[in-house]
Amino acid sequence: MRLTLGSRFVYAQLQCALMALGAAWSVAFGAPQTATSRPAVEEVADALFHVRQLNEVSISPDGTRVSWVESHEDAETGAESLSIYTRDPRTSGAAVRVTAGKGAAEFHEYDMAWSPDGKHLAFLSDAEKEGQLQLYIADLPAGHVRRITSVAGAWQRPSWSPDGKSIAILFTANAPRKPGPLEPVIAGTGVISEQIYNQRITIVDPASGKVRQVSPADLYVHEYDWSPDGKTFVATAAPGPGDANWYLAQIYTIAADTGKTISILKTAMQIANPVWSPDGKRVAFIGGLMSDEGVTGGDVFAFPASGGELRDLTPARKASPRWLRWLPSGQILFTEHTDGAVGIALLDPSGLEVKPLWTEHSKLALAVTPDGKNSAVIRESFRNPPEVWAGAIGEWKQITQVNGELHPLWGESRSLHWMNEGFRVQGWLLYPQGFDAARRYPLVVAVHGGPASVLESHWPSTWDYETMLAAAGYFVFYPNPRGSYGQGEAFTRANVRDFGYGDLRDILAGVNEVLRTAPVDPDRIGITGWSYGGYMTMWAITQTQMFRAAVAGAGIANYQSYYGENQIDQWLIPYFGGSVYDDPAVYQRSSPITFIKNVKTPTLILVGERDGECPLPQSYEYWHALNTLGVENEFVVYAGEGHRIAKPEHRRDVNRRALAWFDAHLK
Numbered sequence: 082m083r084l085t086l087g088s089r090f091v092y093a094q095l096q097c098a099l100m101a102l103g104a105a106w107s108v109a110f111g112a113p114q115t116a117t118s119r120p121a122v123e124e125v126a127d128a129l130f131h132v133r134q135l136n137e138v139s140i141s142p143d144g145t146r147v148s149w150v151e152s153h154e155d156a157e158t159g160a161e162s163l164s165i166y167t168r169d170p171r172t173s174g175a176a177v178r179v180t181a182g183k184g185a186a187e188f189h190e191y192d193m194a195w196s197p198d199g200k201h202l203a204f205l206s207d208a209e210k211e212g213q214l215q216l217y218i219a220d221l222p223a224g225h226v227r228r229i230t231s232v233a234g235a236w237q238r239p240s241w242s243p244d245g246k247s248i249a250i251l252f253t254a255n256a257p258r259k260p261g262p263l264e265p266v267i268a269g270t271g272v273i274s275e276q277i278y279n280q281r282i283t284i285v286d287p288a289s290g291k292v293r294q295v296s297p298a299d300l301y302v303h304e305y306d307w308s309p310d311g312k313t314f315v316a317t318a319a320p321g322p323g324d325a326n327w328y329l330a331q332i333y334t335i336a337a338d339t340g341k342t343i344s345i346l347k348t349a350m351q352i353a354n355p356v357w358s359p360d361g362k363r364v365a366f367i368g369g370l371m372s373d374e375g376v377t378g379g380d381v382f383a384f385p386a387s388g389g390e391l392r393d394l395t396p397a398r399k400a401s402p403r404w405l406r407w408l409p410s411g412q413i414l415f416t417e418h419t420d421g422a423v424g425i426a427l428l429d430p431s432g433l434e435v436k437p438l439w440t441e442h443s444k445l446a447l448a449v450t451p452d453g454k455n456s457a458v459i460r461e462s463f464r465n466p467p468e469v470w471a472g473a474i475g476e477w478k479q480i481t482q483v484n485g486e487l488h489p490l491w492g493e494s495r496s497l498h499w500m501n502e503g504f505r506v507q508g509w510l511l512y513p514q515g516f517d518a519a520r521r522y523p524l525v526v527a528v529h530g531g532p533a534s535v536l537e538s539h540w541p542s543t544w545d546y547e548t549m550l551a552a553a554g555y556f557v558f559y560p561n562p563r564g565s566y567g568q569g570e571a572f573t574r575a576n577v578r579d580f581g582y583g584d585l586r587d588i589l590a591g592v593n594e595v596l597r598t599a600p601v602d603p604d605r606i607g608i609t610g611w612s613y614g615g616y617m618t619m620w621a622i623t624q625t626q627m628f629r630a631a632v633a634g635a636g637i638a639n640y641q642s643y644y645g646e647n648q649i650d651q652w653l654i655p656y657f658g659g660s661v662y663d664d665p666a667v668y669q670r671s672s673p674i675t676f677i678k679n680v681k682t683p684t685l686i687l688v689g690e691r692d693g694e695c696p697l698p699q700s701y702e703y704w705h706a707l708n709t710l711g712v713e714n715e716f717v718v719y720a721g722e723g724h725r726i727a728k729p730e731h732r733r734d735v736n737r738r739a740l741a742w743f744d745a746h747l748k
Contacts, residue, residue: 135461136191139448142451145171165180182208243310265723279301280323281295296342305317307337309359315332315386317331317355345384351368365383367382368380372534381393395433398569414426414453423444424437453474456471491557493512501587506561507561530613543732562585577655585617605748609743630743632739686704689722719735
């Protein structure tokens with residue numbers, strides 16, 4: 082039992098254990114294993130670091146150019162690069178890199194926006210000063226790149242005006258860190274109430290580089306869309322701070338010339354992706370119960386921009402729309418999470434008729450031309466690494482081969498369904514590498530974050546330590562219990578005021594389905610997860626003795642103390658029905674610490690030192706209790722990290738340590 086701060090000590094400690102890991106596998110599974118039948122932990126980690134992650138895709142308005150962002154983490158130096166490439170999808174020509182730098186040097190370059198005429202690509206780059214992004218424009222196809230801004234602060238989401246004469250962008254002047262709750266928080270010293278940095282709509286003149294902030298200084302703008310005539314923005318915004326108050330955001334119109342701001346919709350729902358209708362008379366958005374900004378799911382709503390009745394355009398839909406675009410035809414194109422898959426559909430707002438266009442068990446990012454006739458996507462799944470495809474929706478042709486040499490180092494994947502308490506629940510079962518039906522295997526249950534999120538078929542990144550378990554001889558079960566996306570808004574809301582109860586029963590029913598259909602040893606089952614999955618791990622082992630080992634990442638031990646510690650506290654209100662000061666009992670009811678004396682399970686606890694979403698004290702409180710009660714444990718704090726563990730050496734350590742922990746207790 083110990084507390085390890087940072088990872089320097091971690092590496093020294095693990096060297097001997099890792100050298101013996103291959104032998105441990107042979108003992109655990111009987112006959113010796115060859116390198117081809119089960120890869121070593123370092124081979125799997127190296128393979129994940131060789132993946133070219135594709136994070137963003139865009140298509141020019143005329144469909145003649147597709148651009149995308151490739152990210153790559155250097156396994157030796159830990160350096161991460163984000164690079165922009167473009168090519169004509171109609172030809173077999175090679176992709177061309179678009180960069181503000183010189184030669185082969187790598188930077189952070191992303192957030193692309195095509196001009197209306199398709200001749201210019203705006204993007205962000207830190208080529209001139211590491212860590213400080215500026216706005217650049219590439220004139221294509223010539224490739225000439227020029228810097229437009231020279232202002233200190235955080236920039237994101239550029240968008241050209243309909244006439245192509247200006248660029249809107251979200252800008253936070255003198256921001257002390259990158260925007261977003263996943264980033265490491267700044268140490269709180271001084272007058273805290275004065276440390277609010279609002280993100281504002283800012284208009285940039287591409288010709289002169291003149292920068293003009295438009296939205297009010299006291300509003301934090303999260304998303305926006307130009308009106309068809311270029312005179313007004315529609316935006317989701319709330320008074321700062323931004324990370325917490327996204328949950329309170331309203332929809333505003335903001336005049337592009339004067340900045341005059343009018344609230345046109347206030348609702349208890351979380352709001353995402355506001356867009357104008359082609360005639361500028363209506364606004365559509367996705368509304369629902371969303372526990373994390375940027376992880377969107379709900380129903381499609383629309384209302385008159387001048388004010389009026391709010392209509393749910395996808396009522397009772399057994400899926401969760403996540404992105405939308407209003408087409409010139411008056412139809413709304415949208416993507417959705419649907420029963421563990423991804424779908425694309427067309428919605429007729431007048432008759433509420435939905436026409437499915439395409440569905441697949443994969444993970445998808447979509448970009449379409451304004452008329453919807455051409456598109457580009459990033460597709461990936463458990464079987465296929467990410468690549469870019471282009472063409473009409475559902476008729477795409479692959480235009481990249483950046484990950485063509487990669488192959489899965491884990492077994493097959495299966496979508497499972499089971500019934501529990503009237504709910505039809507879905508999840509994924511990942512088979513171990515070298516699966517032998519005559520043997521019985523250990524199982525690890527991997528609970529996703531959120532809770533309003535979903536686990537879909539995807540190619541793992543260096544962050545997905547659960548998939549490494551399948552490469553090391555485990556079944557891995559990814560349940561999507563009530564509270565998840567993909568089964569409709571009623572399913573997503575089914576854990577309100579019930580954290581840890583119905584959702585855990587769904588998970589346990591799913592484990593029984595796994596035991597019924599796969600050769601799993603019921604005496605060798607573990608559980609893990611990060612964020613809400615970390616909470617569910619901490620919670621589950623207070624409620625059942627089924628799990629023989631646990632790895633809890635960035636969990637929540639005590640919702641009563643958590644309410645006053647985290648920096649996104651407003652997310653709790655719609656889930657618990659009020660603040661902890663209004664109803665402390667409902668927070669106590671779902672807190673693992675309330676039932677901590679039930680824990681007997683050996684537990685590994687992991688967390689980032691500067692996590693603002695699930696702060697370090699929560700993990701410390703859980704560790705302190707396990708220590709006091711004499712439960713076997715280990716506690717690792719990653720120096721300088723936020724909610725998302727960013728440094729490659731720390732990600733490798735999470736992979737190694739989680740695998741070593743489960744090997745020690747389940748094999």
